Amino acid sequence: xxxxxxxxxxxxxxxxxxxxxxxxxxxxxxxxxxxxxxxxxxxxxxxxxxxxxxxxxxxxxxxxxxxxxxxxxxxxxxxxxxxxxxxxxxxxxxxxxxxxxxxxxxxxxxxxxxxxxxxxxxxxxxxxxxxxxxxxxxxxxxxxxxxxxxxxxxxxxxxxxxxxxxxxxxxxxxxxxxxxxxxxxxxxxxxxxxxxxxxxxxxxxxxxxxxxxxxxxxxxxxxxxxxxxxxxxxx
Amino acid sequence: xxxxxxxxxxxxxxxxxxxxxxxxxxxxxxxxxxxxxxxxxxxxxxxxxxxxxxxxxxxxxxxxxxxxxxxxxxxxxxxxxxxxxxxxxxxxxxxxxxxxxxxxxxxxxxxxxxxxxxxxxxxxxxxxxxxxxxxxxxxxxxxxxxxxxxxxxxxxxxxxxxxxxxxxxxxxxxxxxxxxxxxxxxxxxxxxxxxxxxxxxxxxxxxxxxxxxxxx
Numbered sequence: 001x002x003x004x005x006x007x008x009x010x011x012x013x014x015x016x017x018x019x020x021x022x023x024x025x026x027x028x029x030x031x032x033x034x035x036x037x038x039x040x041x042x043x044x045x046x047x048x049x050x051x052x053x054x055x056x057x058x059x060x061x062x063x064x065x066x067x068x069x070x071x072x073x074x075x076x077x078x079x080x081x082x083x084x085x086x087x088x089x090x091x092x093x094x095x096x097x098x099x100x101x102x103x104x105x106x107x108x109x110x111x112x113x114x115x116x117x118x119x120x121x122x123x124x125x126x127x128x129x130x131x132x133x134x135x136x137x138x139x140x141x142x143x144x145x146x147x148x149x150x151x152x153x154x155x156x157x158x159x160x161x162x163x164x165x166x167x168x169x170x171x172x173x174x175x176x177x178x179x180x181x182x183x184x185x186x187x188x189x190x191x192x193x194x195x196x197x198x199x200x201x202x203x204x205x206x207x208x209x210x211x212x213x214x215x216x217x218x219x220x221x222x223x224x225x226x227x228x229x230x231x232x233x234x235x
Numbered sequence: 236x237x238x239x240x241x242x243x244x245x246x247x248x249x250x251x252x253x254x255x256x257x258x259x260x261x262x263x264x265x266x267x268x269x270x271x272x273x274x275x276x277x278x279x280x281x282x283x284x285x286x287x288x289x290x291x292x293x294x295x296x297x298x299x300x301x302x303x304x305x306x307x308x309x310x311x312x313x314x315x316x317x318x319x320x321x322x323x324x325x326x327x328x329x330x331x332x333x334x335x336x337x338x339x340x341x342x343x344x345x346x347x348x349x350x351x352x353x354x355x356x357x358x359x360x361x362x363x364x365x366x367x368x369x370x371x372x373x374x375x376x377x378x379x380x381x382x383x384x385x386x387x388x389x390x391x392x393x394x395x396x397x398x399x400x401x402x403x404x405x406x407x408x409x410x411x412x413x414x415x416x417x418x419x420x421x422x423x424x425x426x427x428x429x430x431x432x433x434x435x436x437x438x439x440x441x442x443x444x445x446x447x448x449x450x451x
Contacts, residue, residue: 026282026319027305029298052319079358080305088356097357100281101323101365108320120368121327124346124399127364157299169316170283171299176318204318221298227306229290 002161003213004192011186011212012038015151018071019044022107022149022178023051023061027080027224030171031060034188034216035153040064046071050107050147052100052174054078059222068092074147076100080224099127102144104177109146111180111209116145152182155216156205159189160196163210164203172204179205188214238378238408241425243269245406245450246376249333250276255285257326257366259336260304262376266335277313279331281362283322286314303362326362327369334370336363338377338405340392343439345402345414347375348394360397367398379407379436386438388412388419409433411450412441423448 005011012035015021021039025031036055039047040063049070055062064070065083072094078084087093098106099121109117118141122128132143154175157168165187167175179185187210236244239262247269250256257279258264267287270276278287281303288309291297295309302308310316317325325331340348347367350360367373381387388405405412410433411423419441421433426449433441 026303027301029282029301029305075359077359077361079356085356095357097359099360099364100319100362101327101369104319104323105327119327121365123368125364125396126351127360167316169297169299169310170280170301172316172318173282174319177320223296223298223307224301224305225307226296227290227308228296229292 003163003211004161005212005214008034008038008186008188008214009042011214012042012044015039015042015044017044018046019150020048020050022147022152022182023049024154024173024175024178025060026052026170026173028055028060028222030155030167030173030175031055032153032155032186032188033219034214035186036061036063039069040067043067043069045069048072048074050074050149052076052103054081054084056080056224057083065093072096074098074103076103104174106144106147107174107181108177110148111177114146116143118143147181149182150184152178152185154179154185154187156187156189158191158193158198159187159210159213160193160198160207161213162195163187163207163213164198165189165205165210166198166202167204176205179209184211185209186212186214188216190216190219239265241408242376242378242406245411246335246374249335249372249374249404250274251332252276254332255279255330257281257331257334257370259334259363259366261337263335263337264304277311279322279325280308281319281322281326283317283319284310284314285317285325286311288314323362323365323369326365329369329371331370333372333374334366335374335376336366338375338387340387340389340394341375341377341402341405342389342392343419343441345400345419346392347373347397347402348392349397351395353395363397367401372403373401374404374406375402376406379409386436388437388439390439409436418442420444421447423450425450
């Protein structure tokens with residue numbers, strides 16, 4: 001079945017206040033720009049957002065934060081955002097900090113039908129508080145629960161009309177696992193090709209995980225830290 | 236040599252030819268510049284790249300190609316891209332030979348604190364907690380004392396931990412310590428530094444190796 005949709009606003013219009021949404025990207029790299037803007041325009045409130053970061057003040061998920069649409073954020077690093085700090089300190093925003101690998105595995109597990117798993121990450125730290133501990137082969141591990149979302153928004157490079165996805169370079173990041181963990185997954189892409197044009201050996205996300213494909217135009221792809229080669233050595 | 240240079244030049248000796256290495260954000264990133272050019276080393280970036288190359292020139296800048304510090308980078312020949320779950324399978328599964336990370340405090344038991352200062356805005360731990368548990372060797376590099384002159388090498392960490400008993404080796408501008416079953420052991424001294432200097436500037440208790448060596 002072809003899954004290409006014309007209008008991101010129609011799909012986003014189905015998202016209810018209070019929904020849990022998973023959002024791909026690392027920093028500003030590989031974020032679903034169109035979906036974030038559509039959610040902002042629609043004004044959906046009280047969202048629980050699962051994403052590695054929370055954008056910057058004026059871009060990415062920072063836009064939803066500035067618009068006070070996020071009730072709870074599950075992320076591994078949120079240090080690039082002043083609005084975040086203000087809302088967190090005032091108690092408006094609930095935050096669940098999760099180690100990056102644990103976050104990735106919680107999402108992967110969610111998409112793979114595994115309700116929980118054990119990891120050594122966070123043992124003996126604040127992260128372990130309240131979590132069941134189990135010993136395997138003489139080493140301690142903590143239990144971590146899977147994450148699934150009502151909606152998953154991902155950004156890919158190319159899709160075919162069935163929803164098979166290919167990502168580009170490090171814009172892949174959390175996107176493939178997030179695509180597996182949404183009850184409804186919406187992929188926005190830079191190019192849509194005919195069925196059969198993608199090499200099956202090179203597909204990162206098989207079509208089964210994707211419900212809707214949107215062709216995006218005019219991606220800004222903002223760069224957080226434009227760092228260039230310098231001639232001199234350190235010091 | 237600046238303090239930073241001294242630490243970085245010592246730290247690069249932890250990297251052997253053929254290793255897969257993760258360098259943390261900040262001072263550890265500088266270690267990359269010192270890796271001998273004839274070494275085949277693959278640098279891992281948590282966001283999904285094995286084989287980080289130099290920073291790009293203007294024409295090479297690609298918003299889809301960044302490192303874990305969100306800086307634009309390039310990829311070396313032989314590099315690979317992967318998703319975040321696979322990236323941390325690499326880390327947690329013990330496939331990374333060495334992780335070199337910055338530190339705020341290290342305890343004599345090898346506990347590390349490097350992600351949070353109570354009372355200040357919490358930014359998050361990113362991948363640090365996974366790295367300290369998963370990498371085969373965890374090397375911490377940091378200045379020996381804080382800007383207030385206090386020892387950053389503690390009997391017990393005062394800051395929230397990133398990991399408990401996770402540090403294998405600690406490198407400062409003054410000394411190198413290993414963490415062993417017997418405790419923390421001073422194994423190297425920077426040139427011009429005495430054991431007494433170290434005792435004075437180190438809150439933690441430590442043993443002195445019989446094979447204590449000096450480095451430049």
